[in-house]
Amino acid sequence: MGCCCSPKCCLVSGLVVAALLLVLGGVLIPIGDHIISSTVTKEAVLINGTVAFDAWVQSPSDVYRQFWFFNVTNSEEFSLQSNSSVTVKPKLKQLGPYTYKVRHLAKDKLVYHPNDSVSYVLPQQAIFLRDMSVGPEEDLITSINMVASALPVIMGFPGVLNSFYKKTNTSIFHTRTVRELLWGYKDPILESVASTGIDSTFGLFYPYNGSNDGVYTIFTGQGDISRVAIIHEWKYNKSMNFWPDEFCDRIKGTDGSSFPPFLNKKNKLEFFSSDVCRNLVAEFDQRRKLKGIDVYRYLLPTSLLSASNKNTANQCYTEYLNRTGCTRDGVLDISSCKGGAPVFISLPHFLDGSREYIDDVEGLEPNREDHETYLDVEPTTGITLSVTKRIQINVLLQPVKQIDIFKNVPQDYIFPIIWLNETGTLGDDSAKAFREALTIPMHALFSVQITLMALGSIGIVVSPIVYFSVKSYCAN
Structure with missing residues (x-):
């Protein structure tokens, strides 16, 4: 008789598949967290070419x-x-x-410094x-x-x-x-x-109009993302x-x-x-x-x-x-x-x-x-x-x-x-772009993790039930 007709074989196969789903869902958690962390760390730095830089220079x-x-x-x-x-x-x-x-108005007079900081002024207009x-x-x-x-x-x-x-x-x-x-x-x-x-x-x-509240120098986050946007100096003073x-x-x-x-x-x-x-x-x-x-x-x-x-x-x-x-x-x-x-x-x-x-x-x-x-x-x-x-x-x-x-x-x-x-x-357009760039991928990844782990958990619970049901049926 083939393995597919063996209740014991079905039980083992079901448990193996369920365990694999659980492991895969669990493995995706640190992998997903690492992907998100790496992406945010890269794109949150305040240098030209990052997502954060564009929004920082000109507020959306x-x-x-x-x-x-x-x-x-x-x-x-x-x-x-x-x-x-x-x-x-x-x-x-x-x-x-x-x-x-x-x-x-956009930030003006940007000057980058060797200590991974940038100076700027914010023009004021009402x-x-x-x-x-x-x-x-x-x-x-x-x-x-x-x-x-x-x-x-x-x-x-x-x-x-x-x-x-x-x-x-x-x-x-x-x-x-x-x-x-x-x-x-x-x-x-x-x-x-x-x-x-x-x-x-x-x-x-x-x-007010045409003025600014002084020169700010802030850290860009390059080299240490935990310092991004932290003020280093204001009006050249700490x-x-x-x-x-x-x-x-x-x-x-x-x-x-x-x-x-x-x-x-x-x-x-x-x-x-x-x-x-x-x-x-x-x-x-x-x-x-x-x-x-x-x-x-x-x-x-x-x-x-x-x-x-x-x-x-x-x-x-x-x-x-x-x-x-x-x-x-x-x-x-x-x-x-x-x-x-x-x-x-x-x-x-x-x-x-x-x-x-x-x-x-x-x-x-x-x-x-x-x-x-x-x-x-x-x-x-x-x-x-x-x-x-x-x-x-x-x-x-x-x-x-x-x-x-x-x-x-x-x-x-x-x-x-x-x-x-x-x-x-x-704004609505910026919110849509934000959702598409971050929120939707994060939720999708989380949903995949939960789905795999849920299927694995269900498989572990259901496999013995199926095994005993099939065994009972075959016995009769």
Whole structure:
């Protein structure tokens, strides 16, 4: 009788085939992992000719920056209040968004160095998008006068400043267009001292168009992929030269647009932001799908802006708060990188900040969905496929007895001026190309591995059943 009719032979054949399928599926796992690792390591290096290089030089994502202004609706009432027992709170009404397309220009002035690094600048340009905005750039906003409130802190000499303020008819608040507040206007106070060489133009983001935030030098990843995109220097320095402690001052991490590949969700992402003059960290929150691509979502921890008595790592970031003995959460004093101007950064509407900041004024309503910052990063390549960065700019307003316009200010305020939402998400065409280049092959390889191992497992279970069934049948 042939072997095909032998139950024992069938059992042995079935078990051998099943075992081979299991082994083949198991062998494909390290082979597949090696293929993926080798491909990513090769294509993630930031040199001409790699996939990562093209996306790095010219971002495939459209980046938008939306602005919401805090319009002061009772500016006259607040300014004219006297030293009475009843304090007039500033009333704020959020106006926006005013939307601009930004960061759409390619990186420029690329220079490669022998230590496997490359220097570049990122040209800045903002294009107003009326169809994505609540109104035109000519809309009027009543806001705190940042120049007037900052000069007493920067210069001192309140008596001299009081004379300047009277001469230029300066008040606590002023009304300007959206364009002026963002991109610059001739300030009468600064014009009065223009002979000293001080630029008389002031704007929250002046200068912007045609400018850049400095020369970056980052590692290309050639020779060591774990260093790809890590900042080596900014403005030819390894430190910011803003903060008194090396721990805070030394530049760490990437610029946030990408990270070294093969992310472990247990590890924090570290990146430098020139907008807030410091290093930031983000922690893993959850796995998500973004246009068919598996990503890790990372959030900024609430401890990032905690008072230094709660997070000692913030000790060198809280100069004003330390000086005044304040232990409130939620703000970062960046005056040291703004020429001494008392500028404070927070999350919009003081999200995760101390309640006192919110209660000092009327009109703030923090909520996590609208005011949280997050990054969606593809973990195999380390590429940030979507980012939502939300920042609020505030200025210190405090009573100054020798200056008429400030003498009746009832207390110190961290006064909200504007908050911004900068978003960039991989476009549909780029997402399709990403899926075809990485996601689909990875899923196909994984499916083959699982299928082979599943068939092998089924074969091992089914073969004895078939053997005993055939044996029983033959016996009968």
